[in-house]
Amino acid sequence: MNQLELANAIAQELQIGGYDADRFLKVTLEKIISVVTSNQPVELQGFGTFAMRPNAPRTGTSPATGEPFNIPARWSASFKIDKAFKERVEAVPLDTSSPxxxxxxxxxxxxxxxxxxxxxxxxxxxxxxxxxxxxxxxxxxxxxxxxxxxxxxxxxxxxxxxxxxxxxxxxxxxxxxxxxxxxxxxxxxxxxxxxxxxxx
Known part of the structure; x- marks a missing residue:
């Protein structure tokens, strides 16, 4: 499911227009990004927590030359799944049959x-x-x-x-x-x- 399909599903579930659902979704995602990039976690009950975490500087190795190079400190985005979400995922039966x-x-x-x-x-x-x-x-x-x-x-x-x-x-x-x-x-x-x- 892509973003447009998700917006359409929201519109159908809430019985609102597709434009309104799409705008709601875009504003929600942008707000999550805005809050997280201000170094504040976003906790969504039943879903999970979005946050930034620092990565310390380290030394990497070039796959082309084998020479070491410095990787500077940087931020990365993280997501920790909520327990309720995790339990629902784990409850889904595995598909073991071939297509x-x-x-x-x-x-x-x-x-x-x-x-x-x-x-x-x-x-x-x-x-x-x-x-x-x-x-x-x-x-x-x-x-x-x-x-x-x-x-x-x-x-x-x-x-x-x-x-x-x-x-x-x-x-x-x-x-x-x-x-x-x-x-x-x-x-x-x-x-x-x-x-x-x-x-x-």
Whole structure:
């Protein structure tokens, strides 16, 4: 849920206009930021506490050169979850079932060429799917979790190139790409191909 969706949900719950709900939300967030950056905590009962905390100066190491460098003292924002909020989070049952997978757009290649072949797959779940997990275990979009096999020993891991949420926001529609066998789609690549989802 993004800020606009949250404002719309508030408007529906309070039976007020969307503009008023959006403005209420923006003013609330800005006030929290204003108070916290004046070094005063904001305590919201049943939710948590926003505050600033100081970080002492320290020495870091450059990942490029391995050379040490000084990191000056600075402030950082912190949030401590309220006990009631934490208990509600911990009470949510874990989703241990795998999502279902359905090909959405798989078409024939009717002309020779060397461009990748794109196909679309829909991941569905009754609770929801974390977008960053698409593409392989604990990986971001672009990693490999779908294998395509076909004639003449074709065996290639497809690369996820784009993802978008389904209408109910619980699933994901993902576009994958595979390269042409031998660098070109021609008559030698004719045949039936199979798409398999790899286990996490």
């Amino acid at each position: 279902s997978v359905t090909p959405v757009a798989v078409s024939d290649i009717i002309a020779p060429g060397d461009k990748p072949y794109y196909f679309t797959v829909q991941f569905s779940d009754d609770i929801g799917i974390k977008a960053s997990t698409i593409g392989g275990k604990n990986s971001e979009l672009g990693e490999l979790d779908v294998r395509v096999t076909g004639p003449n020993g074709f065996n290639q891991l497809a690369r996820a190139t784009r993802t978008k949420a389904t209408a109910d926001k619980k699933g994901r529609i993902v576009t994958y790409a595979v390269g042409a066998p031998g660098g070109v789609w021609d008559f030698t690549a004719n045949g039936q191909y199979q798409i398999d989802l790899l286990e996490a």
